[in-house]
Amino acid sequence: PLCPKFRGGHTLFIIIFKYVCSARLPRGAKLHVVDLRSDTVTKPRLEMRQAMAQAEVGDDDYGEDPTVNELQQSAANLLGMEGALFVPSATMANLIAVMCHCRHRGAQVLLGKEAHIYVYEHGGVAQVAGVHCQLLQDLPDGMMDLDKLEQVIQQGHGSRYHPRSELVCLENTHSSAGGRALPLQYLQEVRELAERYGLRVHMDGARMLNAAVAQGVPPARLAQHCHSVSLCLSKGVGAPVGALLAGPRELIAEAWRVRKLLGGGMRQAGVLAAAAHVGLDRVEETLQRDHVNARHFAQGVQDLGSHICSVDPTAVETNIVMVTVSAPWLSPTELCERLAAVSPEESAVMGHAVSVLAFPWAQRSLRAVWHCDISARDTQLALDKLRFVLEACEQEHREAP
């Protein structure tokens, strides 16, 4: 089978794919890959490619790309904001937001220590924007303790000895917490707290549409409690590239300048915006399906009743499943390797060769993410593969000297 070569930083998967593409597969066997590493892997389908090919474009730097303009307008409407800006990535959307909210030297932003902005965005807040990060503990459900948040704000409030608290960043859904949706009540309370001290609220809403679908509310209901929101188009929405930053008119005007500063100003970007339109048109049903599949998998893992790994299905609110790997003799990395690998034995037993890709996450967990390229059948295959691997692991462990 012709497997795409994996180049890049994830050496684990270079190893896995060498293993997978090895001579160990039975001759003529077809390899089926269930890629649960992230919802960023989605590839554009026919309708999206068609839209991209036919997109009416112009020079977006001059404001002349009608497809981008339409997307930005639609997004603003969807999110109940005055304006929106199309950018190459959600990372940039968040960075721009911080730079727009914190325009004076000596600012600090309050956010969780597991926040994507803090952990996975190269420290851009500090490196590029010169803004200090004041970290709060993330609760298991993705929220921050509001009393502690208020304490931290008060500590610096009006004090010459502390950076000025200017912004609170929320993450919804919260990735590290396993795709948890922040309760609407919490969003409101954070906004009220921020208002009391003159802070702004930015929501890293890369997956906010997952939250909206899970909670059965329009996206604008989530966004209404925030001064600005970022929204990723290349995850569940399924577009190949891009993200949006939405907020008040003045913020978006400043955001345009910051986007240019960072080098995110593109030209005939309508080719990308067209894909986003298609993705957004059908996003509700898409995400609903992803959530159903994720829940099915989680329930299936629980039903396995394995000693090796477990899942809390009640914590699966959207498209992410965090699997706890409790057996001390098996690391999440090894389990991921086993899930990705295929063998003649598996083909003989299962009747097919399925490679399931997921990421080891923390010390004792792995993460699996559902998206539009994963069907219900894929989900079942992944479950079957997991069962097969767990049984094999158990057997080897029992037989080990």
Added chain:
Amino acid sequence: MEELGQYHIHGEVHTTQQSLPLEDHPTFLGNSTALLRVPAARLPRGAKLHVVDLRSDTVTKPRLEMRQAMAQAEVGDDDYGEDPTVNELQQSAANLLGMEGALFVPSATMANLIAVMCHCRHRGAQVLLGKEAHIYVYEHGGVAQVAGVHCQLLQDLPDGMMDLDKLEQVIQQGHGSRYHPRSELVCLENTHSSAGGRALPLQYLQEVRELAERYGLRVHMDGARMLNAAVAQGVPPARLAQHCHSVSLCLSKGVGAPVGALLAGPRELIAEAWRVRKLLGGGMRQAGVLAAAAHVGLDRVEETLQRDHVNARHFAQGVQDLGSHICSVDPTAVETNIVMVTVSAPWLSPTELCERLAAVSPEESAVMGHAVSVLAFPWAQRSLRAVWHCDISARDTQLALDKLRFVLEACEQEHREAP
């Protein structure tokens, strides 16, 4: 205007858009509001408006072949290094430029910013560049704002070069001195935009590199339009790049792709550049859809740019042949696809001239037989800039010349009759 054509995606036939009659023409929005609004009501009923857009080579729209390639592109998650089309583009670009590696980024602005951040990694650095350099003037001061690097400015000579003696003086002044930022990088711009698309001589590139080496500095070339330089000088792009530690190359200008640019350089620099790109938020996912367009553009770039240069030169020669008192051009200074028109009449500003070139009227239709709107940018106090690209044909070029003649005659007449 879009070509009428058919293309296939996955076995299905699709048709591109047709050109639009005036009534349905998209209104121009944007910052240069005066220039960009075509007074539609003043055209005779049913008249077709023809726009010759010489504002910039960034306005190029993807044609059929490019759209086809984009639609059929094999993609993957480029963040994981799994987009084969991006990987291919980066490899081809590295080969084309004689560099070890290349990185695909959303814009040439980002490519330049990344380069500065990779070359100047220690606090207290300074970069030496011309005061008309795009990096200094049109990139929002990112070098300072984002990278914290000091800009040490040199005067740009009319041909786009810097005076090498002055450059050495400035380097020496700070060399080993505790009182000055550390000179780490020299930035060149090729072709030089503000100088009118001038190509830097190969000899000069070599001398800059030798000078930089003597003091331990690196050389980055803002080569947004370096392929124009290579074509004009009749050399492979690698010949230009060989004197530089890194080069940036824009794909959305003469190359004609909708989005993107490349940064090329040594392996270690590109590895660091990847991190910086992520830091800035330029890491994209299935970017192969964009890389596919770049491939198509690069495949035929030599003939494309050659044609742009011929058209630009034809226009410049035509302006000179007009022998007008109002404006003039030095055809010998037109080396690539940019023509700087000097507006010498004190009673006419470049902005007004651009407005007149963009506007259409029933009189023009009556005299010329058609309505042509020519878009260009006023540049300095006394000049305007016109840029050729793949969406401008030889016919468009002639129409632009005719329009200029018409406007100049009208301006002269009004000036003579003015009270």
